[in-house]
Amino acid sequence: MRISELAKATGVSVASIKYYLREGLLPEGVRSSPTQADYGDAHVRRLGVIRALIDSGVSVAEVRRVVAMLADPPENPNDLLGAAHAAVTPPVDDDVDTASAQELIAGLGWQPGLCDDATVAAIARALQNIERAGFAMPSAVAAEYVDAMRRIADAEIAHVPLSSPDEAVRYVVLGSVLVEPLLLSLRRVAEQIASGRRFADGVTESPD
Amino acid sequence: MRISELAKATGVSVASIKYYLREGLLPEGVRSSPTQADYGDAHVRRLGVIRALIDSGVSVAEVRRVVAMLADPPENPNDLLGAAHAAVTPPVDDDVDTASAQELIAGLGWQPGLCDDATVAAIARALQNIERAGFAMPSAVAAEYVDAMRRIADAEIAHVPLSSPDEAVRYVVLGSVLVEPLLLSLRRVAEQIASGRRFADGVTESPD
Numbered sequence: 001m002r003i004s005e006l007a008k009a010t011g012v013s014v015a016s017i018k019y020y021l022r023e024g025l026l027p028e029g030v031r032s033s034p035t036q037a038d039y040g041d042a043h044v045r046r047l048g049v050i051r052a053l054i055d056s057g058v059s060v061a062e063v064r065r066v067v068a069m070l071a072d073p074p075e076n077p078n079d080l081l082g083a084a085h086a087a088v089t090p091p092v093d094d095d096v097d098t099a100s101a102q103e104l105i106a107g108l109g110w111q112p113g114l115c116d117d118a119t120v121a122a123i124a125r126a127l128q129n130i131e132r133a134g135f136a137m138p139s140a141v142a143a144e145y146v147d148a149m150r151r152i153a154d155a156e157i158a159h160v161p162l163s164s165p166d167e168a169v170r171y172v173v174l175g176s177v178l179v180e181p182l183l184l185s186l187r188r189v190a191e192q193i194a195s196g197r198r199f200a201d202g203v204t205e206s207p208d
Numbered sequence: 209m210r211i212s213e214l215a216k217a218t219g220v221s222v223a224s225i226k227y228y229l230r231e232g233l234l235p236e237g238v239r240s241s242p243t244q245a246d247y248g249d250a251h252v253r254r255l256g257v258i259r260a261l262i263d264s265g266v267s268v269a270e271v272r273r274v275v276a277m278l279a280d281p282p283e284n285p286n287d288l289l290g291a292a293h294a295a296v297t298p299p300v301d302d303d304v305d306t307a308s309a310q311e312l313i314a315g316l317g318w319q320p321g322l323c324d325d326a327t328v329a330a331i332a333r334a335l336q337n338i339e340r341a342g343f344a345m346p347s348a349v350a351a352e353y354v355d356a357m358r359r360i361a362d363a364e365i366a367h368v369p370l371s372s373p374d375e376a377v378r379y380v381v382l383g384s385v386l387v388e389p390l391l392l393s394l395r396r397v398a399e400q401i402a403s404g405r406r407f408a409d410g411v412t413e414s415p416d
Contacts, residue, residue, distance in 0.1 A: 045342060052341030056334070081403045085396050108398050115400035119393055126264070126390035133260030134253060135382040144363040145387070145394055148356035153398030155352040157406050174343040176399065179353070182334035183395070184388055185327055186353060188293050189313050190361030191384065192323035195289045198365050 003029070006039040010047045017047070025050050025063055049174070056181050062088045066173055073169040082116055084173040089118050098124040107146040152183075211237070214247040218255045225255070233258050233271055257382070264389050270296045274381055281377040290324055292381040297326050306332040315354040360391075 007014045020026040026046055029037030046067065053063045065087035074080045101124035102110070110120075130137055156175060161167045215222045228234040234254055237245030254275065261271045273295035282288045309332035310318070318328075338345055364383060369375045 049341045052337040052343075055337050055340075076407060081400055085400065089396075105394070105397050108394070108401055110397060110401060114404055115397050119396045119400065122393040123390060123397065126386070126393060129260040129263050130382075130386045130390065133257045133382050133386055135260075135378065135386055137383070137387070138367045141360075141363045141367055144360055145391060148360050149391065149394040149398045150402075152349075152352055152356050152395060153402040155349045156399060157402035159346045159349055160403075160406070170343065172403075174338075174341050175345070176396065178334070178338045178341055178343055179345070180392055180395075182331060182338065183353060183357065183391070185330040185334060186313070186316075186357040187360060187388075187391070188297075188327045188384065189318060189323050189331065190316050190357045191364060192289055192293065192327065193316055193318060194358075194361040194365035195368075195380075196322055198368070199284060 001039050002036060003039065006043055006047070009044055010051075012047050012051060020047070020050055023060055023064065025060065025067055052174075052178060056178055058088060058177055066177070069173060070169055080169060081172050081176070084169075084176055085119060086116060087173070088177050089116075089122065096121055096124045096128060100124065100127050104142065104146060107143065108150050209247050210244060211247065214251055214255070217252055218259075220255050220259060228255070228258055231268055231272065233268065233275055260382075260386060264386050266296060266385055274385070277381060278374075278377055281374065288377060289380050289384070292377075292384055293327060294324060295381070296385050297324075297330065304329055304332045304336060308332065308335050312350065312354060315351065316358050 001009065003014055003017055006012075007017055017026065021028060026043060029039040029043065032038045049067065049070070050063055053066060054060070058066070066084070069080075069083055069087060074083055098120050101120050104127070105120070105123065160171055209217065211222055211225060214220075215225055225234065229236060234251060237247040237251065240246045257275065257278070258271055261274060262268070266274070274292070277288075277291055277295060282291055306328050309328055312335070313328070313331065368379055
């Protein structure tokens with residue numbers, strides 16, 4: 001199909017498609033004349049991935065790394081997950097003290113070398129921001145965070161499809177990134193419902 | 209203290225402090241001369257909050273709404289949570305179909321009116337992006353997301369301190385926002401550990 005038909009099929013404007021071509025997110029079509037190229041179903045699918053990632057807040061540079069991985073996947077799903085996380089993890093300056101972070105993730109069975117340093121540094125940075133704001137996170141709540149994330153990760157990894165490397169890559173890369181906005185908004189709904197339940201009658205629990 | 213001393217006490221540069229003053233995030237100090245103002249401990253605490261929010265990815269406009277709420281808190285913690293979420297929720301165009309979102313959060317005990325529409329729309333948008341990317345989220349995993357977020361929210365809301373409205377506001381506003389980066393990076397560590405466990409020996413589970 002021509003670029004105008006690709007735009008129609010995906011709901012992505014011709015201008016955006018040209019931008020993704022220039023940025024190397026979308027592979028070139030097959031030249032059919034000096035001014036025209038032909039696009040196929042692979043382009044339609046790739047555009048769906050690109051738009052979903054960008055709409056989820058992933059940067060163009062990160063999308064480029066993700067689609068490169070989809071095109072040339074690591075063989076072992078375990079290498080894959082590290083690479084997927086690295087692709088969408090902004091670099092963290094590593095002058096942050098990771099002692100409290102390490103203590104927290106010991107509850108996940110963490111040991112040095114079991115996951116990449118950037119993610120541990122991201123936890124340390126988050127904890128530092130929480131402390132700097134003077135927010136006292138109750139330890140029972142922190143324990144619930146660790147436990148809930150362990151359950152989630154166990155369910156996710158148990159469902160990595162092994163039918164083909166392609167499928168495993170899609171599952172791991174897209175699943176880690178695209179689910180983040182879902183989890184955060186689910187938490188907000190859950191908080192509002194729990195709060196409504198606890199404070200339905202205002203702050204003071206009246207005896208009647 | 210003078211602005212240079214405030215900078216020293218907080219590790220925030222004079223230029224940034226002046227920017228926060230201009231943007232209305234930080235209240236003016238007490239004028240001590242035509243060219244000098246005096247700052248106190250409240251400024252030190254406020255700067256800690258501002259920097260923590262900005263470093264967590266909250267926009268200047270959102271920080272302004274959060275600090276306004278800290279200065280003039282709603283009386284009922286339940287109103288507070290909705291207001292806190294509204295302050296840090298980017299407007300979502302509401303032309304999104306929320307049917308699947310509503311089905312998912314029915315598992316949280318959601319009913320119309322129990323939480324704000326913007327958050328439900330955010331869930332719908334996240335689900336739409338997941339679908340658009342061609343990512344098939346296993347229903348068992350989706351159920352785990354819902355359950356994990358319910359546990360987290362229940363623990364968080366159970367710990368809202370009622371000692372003073374100020375404390376409740378700090379807990380709810382800062383807790384909802386500042387914990388988000390922590391949760392996302394905890395999930396990534398948990399995924400890498402679970403993946404290491406499942407795929408330690410490569411994709412094929414060899415019998416030995």
